[in-house]
Amino acid sequence: MLLANLGEFGLINRIKKQIKLDPSVIVGPGDDCAVIKFNKGLYQLFTCDMLVEGVDFTGSTDPYLIGRKAIACSISDIAACGGVPRYAGISLGLPLGIALSKADKITKGAIELAKKYKINIIGGDISRAKSIVIDVSMLGEVEKNCLIKRSGAKAGDIILVSGEFGGSIKGRHLTFCPRLEEARYLVRNFKINSMIDVSDGLAQDLGHILKSSKKGAMIYEAFIPVSPDVKSTQHALNDGEDFELLFTMPAKEARKLLSRRCHDFKAIGKITERSFGFKLESKNGKQTDLKPKGFRHF
């Protein structure tokens, strides 16, 4: 049997079943970040993201943007948990014959974005590899009352998003700005019940929230902000790497948020009981079951 038959999430579940966590771990594997005890007021957040040539970028990608993306993905995970990024380690696998200028550009892209977000690069590792691999591990902090998990969605919650969806492959997957400011604005001023960053695709990542929260959802095609890069809602629902925020909050809070117009958030649907399922209402009012077709490595 191949790993591809079981799938990426199947392997993660197998690993989760084998591990034991002590009480200092507030949230273990399976959310955007792990959460561990830190001090009286704060939790510590931890995330790691591996980018691989041929999967997350190509041989002709601007190397500056490879380094930039590696840091940006991890910031996005920290943001999705409501926290602030603080420290990063960068492990870099590079081919033996790589030009120094290319290696320099990769590290410069990572260092400059880290600097912009006041993240300390505290460590790393450099190894030979067949093709470029960059793995960023990042530590962040979050006030205990600001921590948002995937598992907190409640029936009746409004589902909201930042930004637009679909077609990030045309460039945004390399140049996106992680929604840190937006996420911090949300968790400090509103009651947010669940949040995730959209990396696998809008439908699939909403599916992660529903599974963790044991809920269902209805989303409305007419409300989904489709990027000008794509024509169809299908791409907006299933393309990966938008790195936008997807979150749920009580209806009253959502009205308050939408009335403020501080950031560009849009309501796209509502959380239901689990028994309802996961449905899309098309523009002509027809309801269909949503089967996420987002990105999976295996």
Add this chain to the structure above:
Amino acid sequence: MLLANLGEFGLINRIKKQIKLDPSVIVGPGDDCAVIKFNKGLYQLFTCDMLVEGVDFTGSTDPYLIGRKAIACSISDIAACGGVPRYAGISLGLPLGIALSKADKITKGAIELAKKYKINIIGGDISRAKSIVIDVSMLGEVEKNCLIKRSGAKAGDIILVSGEFGGSIKGRHLTFCPRLEEARYLVRNFKINSMIDVSDGLAQDLGHILKSSKKGAMIYEAFIPVSPDVKSTQHALNDGEDFELLFTMPAKEARKLLSRRCHDFKAIGKITERSFGFKLESKNGKQTDLKPKGFRHF
């Protein structure tokens, strides 16, 4: 110009020059672990190590030992700073066609060693890759008075090691037990001035201590514990991945340690002023300059 012309340590120095660290970072990149402020009594330690197929293991290596080694390397780094490992994240790059049983064995090797050392596996990432890559990031804790850095060696210190050196490629590089218990025994009972784990080779890693501490050293061929896997002192000095402890301490403390015979530590030389250089005294009393030829990725 190729990265190979500048070298691995050249690139690390270039990165170090570009980054700024805030005061919460006690030790930044360049030691076995980064050290950050944690709470009143403890510092937090952070390390990451990337293992790559064709460099750190081969296509025919027992996959269980690949996962095991990935965790063991990071424990060794935490031990070298005097600390205790607590949390690990595992990023795994796997070829598309990998058998599930092989993926399972890699994760089992990592999970079982983590469990043995009471390390919580709190996160990870799984990605497609051309060949197997495993990057472990690990967090640990150390009492403030137990933190040992590479930079603390003092002229007059005795240089000591655990275990034997050379020929780890014959198997020990996959099956070694990180010297955590030994390191904790040292830092809790003795005044240790500097410590490192030997991953690049005994001579090269002693060179790292000397460079960080701005000191010189004399080591004695007759005192170097040569592994039965190799015949010559040259291998013991320059082979990589012994994962033994290399440390320095005042002569009086060293006498106390060696009289206890609790663990198998051996004195191999002494720290001198920098102007002395870095020398090896051969068994026939001849002194020669030591030029480390240990492992470098580039």
